Amino acid sequence: MEIAAVCNQKGGTGKTTTAINLSAALAMNGKKVLLIDFDPQAHATMGLNIDNKRSIYDVLSKISKNKCRLKDIIVELDKNFYLVPSSIILSTIEQELSDEIGRECRLSDVLAEVSSEYDYILIDCPPNLGLLTINALRAANSAIIPVEASRFSVDGVARLIEIIDLICERLSHKVDYRVLVSIFDSRLRHSFDILRRIQNNFKEKVFSTIIHINVKLKESQAAGKSVLDYDKYCRGAKDYFTLSREIISGQRNIPGKQVTMEKISEEFKKVTHSKLKEFGMVTFSVSAPAAHSVFVVGDFNNWSMDEKSMLEKRDGIWIRKIPLSKGSHQYRFVVDGQWLNDPRNPHTAPNPYGELNSVVDIK
Ligand SMILES: Nc1ncnc2c1ncn2[C@@H]1O[C@H](COP(=O)(O)OP(=O)(O)OP(=O)(O)O)[C@@H](O)[C@H]1O
Ligand SMILES: [Mg+2]
Structure with missing residues (x-):
């Protein structure tokens, strides 16, 4: 208690x-x-x-x-x-x-x-x-x-x-x-x-x-x-x-392992070429020409909307490449504050809110 x-x-x-x-x-x-x-x-x-x-x-x-x-x-x-x-x-x-x-x-x-x-x-x-x-x-x-x-x-x-x-x-x-x-x-x-x-x-x-x-x-x-x-x-x-x-x-951040923006880029710099093979570069994209902001949030970024999860708009298509580690990852798009699953990805899994998350597998 x-x-x-x-x-x-x-x-x-x-x-x-x-x-x-x-x-x-x-x-x-x-x-x-x-x-x-x-x-x-x-x-x-x-x-x-x-x-x-x-x-x-x-x-x-x-x-x-x-x-x-x-x-x-x-x-x-x-x-x-x-x-x-x-x-x-x-x-x-x-x-x-x-x-x-x-x-x-x-x-x-x-x-x-x-x-x-x-x-x-x-x-x-x-x-x-x-x-x-x-x-x-x-x-x-x-x-x-x-x-x-x-x-x-x-x-x-x-x-x-x-x-x-x-x-x-x-x-x-x-x-x-x-x-x-x-x-x-x-x-x-x-x-x-x-x-x-x-x-x-x-x-x-x-x-x-x-x-x-x-x-x-x-x-x-x-x-x-x-x-x-x-x-x-x-x-x-x-x-x-x-x-x-x-x-x-009862999760805890580990002292000295605080995830800050600098730490993330430092860590990435340290990743060697061979280690990069453990990651798959995934391109997330969604067509939303009228939208003002689009994020991709998932278990790989703690479902956070921030600078690192924000997509860039190119000719009405929102796009971002993200390196994902081996395994199965769940994600959703947040289009102008509305949470949506990936319309182009039929692979889904139910989430605790009674909706579906999109799923991507990195082999
Ligand atoms: N994440 C949030 N997004 C938008 N509005 C919020 C959020 N959190 C709190 N608020 C709003 O901010 C105001 C202050 O929040 P809240 O009453 O929870 O603060 P508090 O610390 O309890 O205040 P007090 O010190 O007066 O007791 C409220 O109007 C609340 O609806
Ligand atoms: Mg209060």
Whole structure:
């Protein structure tokens, strides 16, 4: 069982979007998930269209008129997906608990009652480093720190990591943090520069999965649903599904083996002529004369839309040569944001979204 606090004291970095959609994606993978809305703004509660009389405040407070236990307020949203709602009154808890001994362990204490029933518990934190975030970190064994690629500040994230380290030291409690690049705009060169800075700073602590900017994530929140419920074929749904797989498989970037643009070209320079024989040069092409952008994404490039997966337009035909290693590879085209399989390739395989990926075999 893993308890993860989704935190960053900076506002609007994608905490709530990540908490909701990663929870939904983990549940879709058959994991039993409890999402705790621990922000008095109650954005996760509203973003899932829940309007409850009682909230986590009534569990933590000693003076609430609706005092209750945690299990009494858990709402079942979907198969495997449960929510603990929040409300604005949670903002008063800090003052209420100010003289209490062990006030930083309140959430951890109440979670002990239910935690064994879930595979994952995600806590959506408020945008500050106050008592609520400290409680969340004290209850958690990991922290997911979403950072917005375009507004990234090393100092801000470093401060949060200091707090996490302080909690580990003072409360003899271990929290393993990971940085998640969120709201990534692959149309901007600037985003790639920032991605490189994040990877250089936090190395193996950065998730391989990147959450791209996608309007469906905003729309789904406004519609009161997870993006997987709203439009399971969109980029946002795919990104959070990929992130859930990365978390479940426990994958890690290897320290010092961070994949940066420079590293990739260095590695390629090192590949000798004989080694090149292990690769097949594949030309991907698609006819889309009216399109503005076309990418080829697949298991060979981590399904990422970036400079290396962008096709070039030649007389209405979009084209790119990519070296692929021996074996079977799955891929799709992304034409103006729409995911399509290769119309000229009859070889396909079903994907988790109920659609087909195109398949190419390198012998
Ligand atoms: N990948 C994305 N693409 C497009 N919009 C996004 C993405 N991630 C988040 N957003 C939008 O950005 C805004 C801020 O996101 P979110 O509420 O998840 O941030 P937050 O860190 O929880 O904010 P707060 O600090 O206020 O709690 C929301 O309107 C959300 O819909
Ligand atoms: Mg939020």
